[in-house]
Amino acid sequence: MTWYFLRLEIVRALRDPRYLALAVATPIGFYLLFATLFGGAPVRPGELRGTVEIMVAMAAYGAIWAVLSTTGPRIAQEREIGWLEQLRAMPVRAWQVLAAKLVAGGAMALPAICSVCLVAALAKGVRLGPGQWAGLVVAMWLGTAAFAALGVAIGYAVNADASYVVCYGLYMVTSAVGGLWVPPGMLPESFRSVSGWLPSNRLADLGWQIAGGHPALWPAIGVLAAWTAGLAVVAVLIYRRPRLRRSRPPGGTAHLNGQNEEARAGEARAGRAGARTAVRADG
Amino acid sequence: MSGTRVRRSAASAISLRSVSKGYGPVRAVRDLSLEVRPGETVALLGHNGAGKSTTVAMLLGLVGPDTGRALVCGHDPARAVQDGLIAAMLQDAGMMPGVRVAELVGLAHRAYPSPLPVARALELAGLTEVASRRVDRLSGGQAQRLRFAVAVVADPEIVVLDEPTRALDVRGRAEFWEAMRAYAASGRTLLFATHYLDEVDENAGRVVVMAKGRVIADGTPAEIRGRVGGGTVRFSCDAGHGAFAALPGVTGVEVRGERVLLRTADADVTVRALAAGVLPWRDLRVTPASLDESFLMLTEEAS
Structure with a gap:
């Protein structure tokens, strides 16, 4: 049952054209653009070639959105339409629901990372050792756990429309400040001091270190582990907030009627009359 | 199984x-x-x-x-x-x-x-x-x-x-x-x-x-209707409109032209009285209280 649940979560993400567009196609497009413009030899000794550095940055960029979009907006949407409540009325444990979401979110990062690497190898002639390729993909994949926790926290904290905006906003900010668009070395001084503490930067750092051949992974692992643990605690706290445990109190209260109206307004926004299951912000 | x-x-x-x-x-x-x-x-x-x-x-x-x-x-x-x-x-x-x-x-x-x-x-x-x-x-x-x-x-x-x-x-x-x-x-x-x-x-x-x-x-649905009882009695009549409200069981009277509608707590009693009377009524129809009416009456009683 847990496996089937997980399979459905993955299948539905793959069926969503927005996933392929934003988490896979966009990073590949950016990679080809940036690698063509800035893909020259390293400026200083010890630095990575531009084609490699940008490959890792774009792999992280795609992976972060893959994970955030399959956790935050989806959980918020499912809370809103009552699917999570229906699951509570079935013999499905809360941990099974959460585990399926987290693992599915994580799984969605893998195609995002691999596709950028593949394009880099094929189109820009990036060559790494087999151990480096494997290490880079696996390390960056595991590193996305922090974003899965962030997505879950957002999904339980705000409604579907807001969760999409919040996820996308955080995604853009952490990508920019984390040095995924411009190399960290070219960032303004004020950004650079923050950059190393961000999970986005450290996710890419895992890849940069491994691709560089003499990896110093512990700083990145330390920062990512701290973010993951911290955000996981936040997610659990938000999940346990009493009003969310009973996010749709059953009938007969003014509170409920208000919520129903909210849901109906959401439906109207979705522009699909009669379909309670309308997909809105399912990224 | x-x-x-x-x-x-x-x-x-x-x-x-x-x-x-x-x-x-x-x-x-x-x-x-x-x-x-x-x-x-x-x-x-x-x-x-x-x-x-x-x-x-x-x-x-x-x-x-x-x-x-x-x-x-x-x-x-x-x-x-x-x-x-x-x-x-x-x-x-x-x-x-x-x-x-x-x-x-x-x-x-x-x-x-x-x-x-x-x-x-x-x-x-x-x-x-x-x-x-x-x-x-x-x-x-x-x-x-x-x-x-x-x-x-x-x-x-x-x-x-x-x-x-x-x-x-x-x-x-x-x-x-x-x-x-x-x-x-x-x-x-x-x-x-x-x-x-x-x-x-x-x-x-x-x-x-x-x-x-x-x-x-x-x-049962019939019992719920029965608890409220009654129904409506409809007929056509062009005289004696003032007398309807006084018939036994009647709780309400509506007259439109010659069509008369009586709400009654007990349709049997009302119809018997009509039959025994002298009013020139015709086209008599009796409808039991609908579940709708029963429901409304029950919930109004409760509030």
Whole structure:
């Protein structure tokens, strides 16, 4: 049952054209653009070639959105339409629901990372050792756990429309400040001091270190582990907030009627009359 | 298989003993007691806010009663849900977006301990033809029957439906109840909350009327009508209009041209008096009180 649940979560993400567009196609497009413009030899000794550095940055960029979009907006949407409540009325444990979401979110990062690497190898002639390729993909994949926790926290904290905006906003900010668009070395001084503490930067750092051949992974692992643990605690706290445990109190209260109206307004926004299951912000 | 399951079940399919539940200052359910025997089809009738959904939520272990005890097939509700003895279609419950009908029913199939085959559940719900359609591309009626399929695939002793035909058109409702009657005929217990009275008349063997968190009437649809009694007497008459209000049993008089409509607490008495009288009436018609009228009168009495 847990496996089937997980399979459905993955299948539905793959069926969503927005996933392929934003988490896979966009990073590949950016990679080809940036690698063509800035893909020259390293400026200083010890630095990575531009084609490699940008490959890792774009792999992280795609992976972060893959994970955030399959956790935050989806959980918020499912809370809103009552699917999570229906699951509570079935013999499905809360941990099974959460585990399926987290693992599915994580799984969605893998195609995002691999596709950028593949394009880099094929189109820009990036060559790494087999151990480096494997290490880079696996390390960056595991590193996305922090974003899965962030997505879950957002999904339980705000409604579907807001969760999409919040996820996308955080995604853009952490990508920019984390040095995924411009190399960290070219960032303004004020950004650079923050950059190393961000999970986005450290996710890419895992890849940069491994691709560089003499990896110093512990700083990145330390920062990512701290973010993951911290955000996981936040997610659990938000999940346990009493009003969310009973996010749709059953009938007969003014509170409920208000919520129903909210849901109906959401439906109207979705522009699909009669379909309670309308997909809105399912990224 | 069904033999062992019937033996396993207790004398009462559903047993609510003096349960109460409040949300802050709102007393949603007050000292409610209800016994449902296996195989009954029970309609839970009441206005919005009468406590129907809270009652349903207690039967599923989604909320615990503040006081009193809820038992489902003799078990704690949460346990009965785990064992697949009770399965529900919640009011407005959304379905996992982006998956196909058969996939979603397959998920529920895997969640329950002794489920029906997916194909059988789809058949019972009349969804076989749309099995490979995405759940977010179903019509209102199909979506509602999908919710039924997700519950019925558990092969439960008790199916609970919370306002199952809300927002359905006439045809969707007819199709839905057709599927539901076929299922109830298999001897399973069906409890549904609704405020559509025609559905109650056609589909329930027993009606439990709720108002303000309490049961205010409990019986067959005919008994509920009978409790309020009376009906309307219509006829044409072009003289003596002033005398109608004085007839025995009459509680209201409406006159339009020569058409006369009398509301009466006891149609028999009123008609006998009319027949014994001298008024030149013709085209007499007697209609029993509709469930609608009974329901309104019952709930008005309660408030």
